[in-house]
Amino acid sequence: MPNAQILVNWLLIGSFYAAVALGFSLVWGIMNIVNLAHGSLLILGAYVAYFAFTALHLNPFIGIILAMLALFVVGWLIQYIAINRVIRAPLLVTFMLTFGLDLLITNLAQQFFTANNRAINSSLAGVNLTLGAIVIPVQNVLAALIAVLLTAALSLFLARTRTGNAILAVGMDRDAARLMGINIARTYALTFALGAALAGAAGAMLAMTLQFQPVDAGQYTLFAFVIVALGGLGTPWGALAGGLLFGLATTLSGSIQAIGPGLQTTVAFAVLVLVLVLRPRGVLGKAFYS
Amino acid sequence: MNPSTTSAREGAPSAPEQAAALLAVAGLDTGYGDTQVLWDVGLEVRRGEVVALVGANGAGKSTLLAAISGLVPAWAGAIRFAERDITHTGAERIVKQGLIHVPQGRRLFPGLAVEENLKLGAYTRRAGSPTALATDLERVYTLLPKLAERRAQAAGSLSGGEQQMCAIGRGLMARPALLMIDELSLGLAPNIVDTILAAIDEIHRHEGLAVLLVEQDVQIALERADRGYVIENGRIVSTGTGAELLRSTTVRAAYLGE
Ligand SMILES: Nc1ncnc2c1ncn2[C@@H]1O[C@H](COP(=O)(O)OP(=O)(O)OP(=O)(O)O)[C@@H](O)[C@H]1O
Ligand SMILES: [Mg+2]
Numbered sequence: 001m002p003n004a005q006i007l008v009n010w011l012l013i014g015s016f017y018a019a020v021a022l023g024f025s026l027v028w029g030i031m032n033i034v035n036l037a038h039g040s041l042l043i044l045g046a047y048v049a050y051f052a053f054t055a056l057h058l059n060p061f062i063g064i065i066l067a068m069l070a071l072f073v074v075g076w077l078i079q080y081i082a083i084n085r086v087i088r089a090p091l092l093v094t095f096m097l098t099f100g101l102d103l104l105i106t107n108l109a110q111q112f113f114t115a116n117n118r119a120i121n122s123s124l125a126g127v128n129l130t131l132g133a134i135v136i137p138v139q140n141v142l143a144a145l146i147a148v149l150l151t152a153a154l155s156l157f158l159a160r161t162r163t164g165n166a167i168l169a170v171g172m173d174r175d176a177a178r179l180m181g182i183n184i185a186r187t188y189a190l191t192f193a194l195g196a197a198l199a200g201a202a203g204a205m206l207a208m209t210l211q212f213q214p215v216d217a218g219q220y221t222l223f224a225f226v227i228v229a230l231g232g233l234g235t236p237w238g239a240l241a242g243g244l245l246f247g248l249a250t251t252l253s254g255s256i257q258a259i260g261p262g263l264q265t266t267v268a269f270a271v272l273v274l275v276l277v278l279r280p281r282g283v284l285g286k287a288f289y290s
Numbered sequence: 291m292n293p294s295t296t297s298a299r300e301g302a303p304s305a306p307e308q309a310a311a312l313l314a315v316a317g318l319d320t321g322y323g324d325t326q327v328l329w330d331v332g333l334e335v336r337r338g339e340v341v342a343l344v345g346a347n348g349a350g351k352s353t354l355l356a357a358i359s360g361l362v363p364a365w366a367g368a369i370r371f372a373e374r375d376i377t378h379t380g381a382e383r384i385v386k387q388g389l390i391h392v393p394q395g396r397r398l399f400p401g402l403a404v405e406e407n408l409k410l411g412a413y414t415r416r417a418g419s420p421t422a423l424a425t426d427l428e429r430v431y432t433l434l435p436k437l438a439e440r441r442a443q444a445a446g447s448l449s450g451g452e453q454q455m456c457a458i459g460r461g462l463m464a465r466p467a468l469l470m471i472d473e474l475s476l477g478l479a480p481n482i483v484d485t486i487l488a489a490i491d492e493i494h495r496h497e498g499l500a501v502l503l504v505e506q507d508v509q510i511a512l513e514r515a516d517r518g519y520v521i522e523n524g525r526i527v528s529t530g531t532g533a534e535l536l537r538s539t540t541v542r543a544a545y546l547g548e
Contacts, residue, residue: 162409165402165409168399175397176397176398177399177410178361178380179361179393179397180382180414180460181385183382
């Protein structure tokens with residue numbers, strides 16, 4: 001494979017990985033919750049986009065918006081009904097709760113949508129730009145641009161708006177935020193809903209560019225965890241940096257003959273072990289903007 | 291005023307000084323988990339008054355402020371503010387009524403700029419127009435010019451004195467009727483303490499801001515206070531005008547090292 005092709009593949013998959021981790025890092029950074037249901041929310045987003053395309057014949061890019069809206073609502077409900085009850089509990093309790101949610105959602109998805117592999121085959125799916133020997137799939141480029149756009153939008157929202165600043169304030173000091181008049185339960189619900197909406201967007205991109213089925217959920221949670229460990233938790237740009245680093249690892253290992261493609265999960269585990277050994281603080285996390 | 295007057299029923303005709311009680315705490319018990327920290331605490335702040343609360347480390351001063359501002363739930367007793375019962379009102383809703391708590395240790399949002407911290411102080415004033423917000427920012431910057439210089443700097447990178455200015459400024463942005471300040475002078479140079487106290491005094495004199503001042507530095511607090519309370523082991527043990535308490539031999543012995 002020419003080096004320029006590896007570069008293109010890397011940027012495309014890296015941006016997608018950034019989208020995979022964006023909502024996960026927001027929820028972790030603000031709420032100090034490692035959301036093990038993140039991958040299953042992402043898969044739900046993939047189904048929303050898939051059915052919007054197959055049943056409603058909507059453009060896949062509209063499917064991204066629909067997936068975000070649907071997952072925003074799902075995220076808000078999950079937070080308000082379940083997670084707000086254990087928000088002051090130790091990390092292990094939220095771990096168990098989100099793990100349980102993950103199993104529940106994955107099993108329900110399997111029940112209702114079957115374990116079949118799905119993908120959106122839109123008219124754009126086979127369209128490529130070719131530059132000499134380099135092949136650039138148009139749909140993936142658009143998805144990557146949306147991923148970067150979402151990162152920038154989240155960053156601007158948090159840094160520049162009143163509500164975004166309130167979210168950051170809650171992440172930095174919950175009691176001090178209450179003394180400003182900020183409602184914690186509502187802020188957490190909004191944060192979790194945004195995290196779920198971003199998972200939904202990543203799921204819709206997944207449906208557009210790759211294949212998916214319910215049991216893939218765990219893999220994407222693992223990816224998100226590794227990406228955040230690599231990029232750090234400080235700001236949304238950390239997810240982009242982590243996504244690109246992780247994309248580099250999977251692209252390079254995929255281009256080595258002896259390893260070959262299709263081993264992303266193994267690579268993810270290997271990277272995770274490396275990070276744990278070399279930079280254990282990377283996975284401890286710190287609040288957004290602290 | 292004696293403590294029993296604080297339990298006057300709502301709507302009952304009241305003496306002028308009763309109507310003037312802005313904050314009234316009566317029979318307050320509270321603590322953390324199973325540990326009781328406050329016993330039968332009574333305290334009042336009238337409109338426009340400066341009241342000092344002094345006591346040793348661990349006496350329960352910060353806990354009392356946290357109970358008033360709604361961060362720590364009351365176990366027993368009653369807290370009224372501006373003629374309303376706020377005993378069981380959550381912290382985020384008490385703020386809207388003009389009761390503002392500047393906590394010990396400042397508790398700024400370290401990653402946010404000074405100006406963003408100040409704007410969060412005005413968070414509940416959603417109805418206020420953007421110009422009102424801008425006017426209030428300018429007012430804080432005029433009172434504490436150091437903050438204007440530092441407006442774009444992250445609050446976490448300020449010096450201790452600047453942080454305290456930012457915390458007070460953030461409190462003022464809420465347009466409080468009562469400002470409760472926990473450990474204003476702790477660890478600060480005297481000239482900085484003077485600057486901050488002058489800023490507060492300005493708003494106290496011109497807009498009738500009431501202040502509840504918690505201080506380790508008993509001299510600073512009682513000199514400026516109309517009245518004061520002494521708290522020991524979670525109980526109010528004496529009260530009087532600032533001057534009376536400063537003259538009292540027990541206060542002088544316990545807190546001024548005489
Ligand atoms: N969050 C908490 N959890 C458990 N106990 C606490 C907590 N905060 C304070 N305490 C305990 O309550 C008691 C009163 O503490 P408080 O902070 O109210 O005292 P203080 O008068 O403000 O002291 P200082 O002058 O040191 O600030 C102390 O015994 C303290 O250990
Ligand atoms: Mg204290």
